[in-house]
Amino acid sequence: MGCKNVMVYVETAESKPVNVGLEMLTAAKEVAEKVTAVVIGAADAAATAIAYGADDAITVDAAEYNTEAYAAIVVELVKKYAPEMLFVGATPNGKDLGARVAAKLKAGCVTDVIGMKEADGKIVLTAPLYGGTIYSDVTVEGTVVAIIRGGAFKKAEEPDTAKEGTITAETVEIADLRAKIVNSVQEISESVNLEEAEIIVAGGRGVGSAENYELVKELASLLGGVVGATRPVIEEGWVSRAHQVGQSGKIVAPKLYIACGISGAAQHISGITGSDYIVAINKDEDAPIFEISNIGIVGNCVDALKIMIEEVKKMQA
Amino acid sequence: MEILVCIKQVPDDSVNIKMNPATNAPDLDIATPIVNAFDTYALEMATRLKEAIGDSTITVVSVGPDKAKDAIKTCLAVGASKGYVVKADATDTISTADALAKAVAKIEEAEGVKFDIIFCGKESTDCASGQVGTMLAEDLDVPVVTNLVDIEKIDAGISAKQETEEGYNIIEVAMPCVVTVTKPEYEPRYPTIKSKMAARKIPIGELEIGDVVAPAVTVVANAEPPKKAAGVKINEETLEESMAMALGMMRDAKVL
Numbered sequence: 129m130g131c132k133n134v135m136v137y138v139e140t141a142e143s144k145p146v147n148v149g150l151e152m153l154t155a156a157k158e159v160a161e162k163v164t165a166v167v168i169g170a171a172d173a174a175a176t177a178i179a180y181g182a183d184d185a186i187t188v189d190a191a192e193y194n195t196e197a198y199a200a201i202v203v204e205l206v207k208k209y210a211p212e213m214l215f216v217g218a219t220p221n222g223k224d225l226g227a228r229v230a231a232k233l234k235a236g237c238v239t240d241v242i243g244m245k246e247a248d249g250k251i252v253l254t255a256p257l258y259g260g261t262i263y264s265d266v267t268v269e270g271t272v273v274a275i276i277r278g279g280a281f282k283k284a285e286e287p288d289t290a291k292e293g294t295i296t297a298e299t300v301e302i303a304d305l306r307a308k309i310v311n312s313v314q315e316i317s318e319s320v321n322l323e324e325a326e327i328i329v330a331g332g333r334g335v336g337s338a339e340n341y342e343l344v345k346e347l348a349s350l351l352g353g354v355v356g357a358t359r360p361v362i363e364e365g366w367v368s369r370a371h372q373v374g375q376s377g378k379i380v381a382p383k384l385y386i387a388c389g390i391s392g393a394a395q396h397i398s399g400i401t402g403s404d405y406i407v408a409i410n411k412d413e414d415a416p417i418f419e420i421s422n423i424g425i426v427g428n429c430v431d432a433l434k435i436m437i438e439e440v441k442k443m444q445a
Numbered sequence: 446m447e448i449l450v451c452i453k454q455v456p457d458d459s460v461n462i463k464m465n466p467a468t469n470a471p472d473l474d475i476a477t478p479i480v481n482a483f484d485t486y487a488l489e490m491a492t493r494l495k496e497a498i499g500d501s502t503i504t505v506v507s508v509g510p511d512k513a514k515d516a517i518k519t520c521l522a523v524g525a526s527k528g529y530v531v532k533a534d535a536t537d538t539i540s541t542a543d544a545l546a547k548a549v550a551k552i553e554e555a556e557g558v559k560f561d562i563i564f565c566g567k568e569s570t571d572c573a574s575g576q577v578g579t580m581l582a583e584d585l586d587v588p589v590v591t592n593l594v595d596i597e598k599i600d601a602g603i604s605a606k607q608e609t610e611e612g613y614n615i616i617e618v619a620m621p622c623v624v625t626v627t628k629p630e631y632e633p634r635y636p637t638i639k640s641k642m643a644a645r646k647i648p649i650g651e652l653e654i655g656d657v658v659a660p661a662v663t664v665v666a667n668a669e670p671p672k673k674a675a676g677v678k679i680n681e682e683t684l685e686e687s688m689a690m691a692l693g694m695m696r697d698a699k700v701l
């Protein structure tokens with residue numbers, strides 16, 4: 129074992145652990161003798177964390193997520209329990225939280241950890257650089273804050289609900305917050321679960337228009353999959369940013385990823401390399417997406433989508 | 446109002462970086478050094494804020510080598526009026542934030558000012574850690590608001606529009622503060638010939654800040670990601686034929 133104890137902050141959404149929260153428990157178990165999960169403002173999630181691999185769990189009562197408040201809580205817990213490593217999931221809030229905790233503890237912090245191994249008694253963390261074109265192995269002096277990318281580790285296939293672990297409730301006093309959230313607006317109401325999707329049909333700029341993008345949506349819907357998109361598509365406003373796949377969107381690992389009119393910028397590719405099977409359609413036969421695709425079809429992606437939709441309809445008839 | 450924008454010079458992120466086998470390090474020479482995209486958004490937001498409230502100065506600072514002056518020059522042509530480059534042995538986020546915090550104190554002393562707002566990009570396109578802005582705020586002991594898409598001056602300080610997964614938050618915070626900026630709805634402005642000429646005349650200050658805290662993160666190895674085995678490329682006479690072949694293969698692979 130590379131280290132004695134790891135503390136894992138398990139982020140929750142609607143009181144349930146988010147995927148990366150559970151995935152990190154798998155990674156933690158591989159390197160640590162003892163894994164302690166921390167859940168804030170969602171005590172019920174503690175039992176889930178134990179079932180997915182944590183040895184024990186700490187719960188802290190708190191209002192809704194606020195980086196300043198949650199970071200203060202995690203900092204106090206790290207000071208009290210002195211883990212060698214703290215794992216935080218690389219969600220937008222997690223990245224904020226991890227950086228803030230590291231800043232307060234003056235701890236070395238690595239974002240978007242995608243791999244972990246032991247070498248010469250030290251933990252070596254792997255993280256992407258330059259839009260995912262280089263993987264960098266790093267070591268950290270002192271307490272480690274590792275912000276772990278979703279999809280990099282697999283969560284336990286079956287939770288062990290019979291597993292026992294101690295759940296400790298802690299109380300942390302929060303000082304007055306300096307940044308006040310005066311309004312929280314929900315613009316995107318659709319729930320888009322790209323991280324857990326088994327099939328993703330994604331489009332890029334090559335799809336050409338919002339109207340053509342309906343074909344991407346139709347194929348995704350026929351296959352029971354989820355719609356993905358590249359950043360230019362989001363900027364064009366063809367779909368909401370909840371659909372963005374890649375470095376600045378979601379990291380995905382479906383069984384089938386169909387890329388339509390996506391040339392394959394490094395920032396997008398780094399988000400889909402975990403896919404089991406990639407089918408790409410692009411009119412440019414030198415498009416980089418073909419280098420990572422199981423099947424690359426050279427041609428007009430809009431026409432190809434129409435053909436595929438017809439074929440799938442026939443298969444399902 | 447006194448505004449500081451922290452910028453980083455990075456390799457052009459539209460170029461795919463590869464390893465240089467001779468040096469066993471990432472070959473950055475193949476990419477033109479540019480201003481980190483998120484920092485250009487931060488500067489644009491700062492410039493728009495300055496235009497909205499008037500009577501403000503924007504200073505740009507960068508921790509980096511001599512050639513980072515080129516990046517600062519670019520910024521001086523699109524809204525900033527003073528620029529500093531900081532030389533420091535900063536190789537990770539903690540040491541970079543420390544270098545910036547020390548630079549802030551030095552600039553404030555040299556110019557006889559106090560910065561009201563410090564803008565940073567939410568992350569750099571090369572390392573993408575997204576930590577430095579937050580760490581700088583901690584070092585300066587001021588509040589921070591991350592992932593801004595808009596900012597407004599209010600009586601109590603600033604009102605920041607923060608992008609969230611489902612929408613946005615409106616966050617109010619007193620000054621001084623640090624903000625980090627993500628992609629807003631607008632694009633950064635381009636320099637004009639006139640603004641470039643004017644920028645060229647502005648001297649760029651060089652700051653000596655002494656020792657910074659020791660980096661905690663050390664790179665032990667870099668490598669290109671493992672290559673996925675190349676698949677099949679289909680380019681038949683007609684798209685119909687290509688698609689029939691592709692769909693057959695997808696059925697055989699049991700992915701359909």
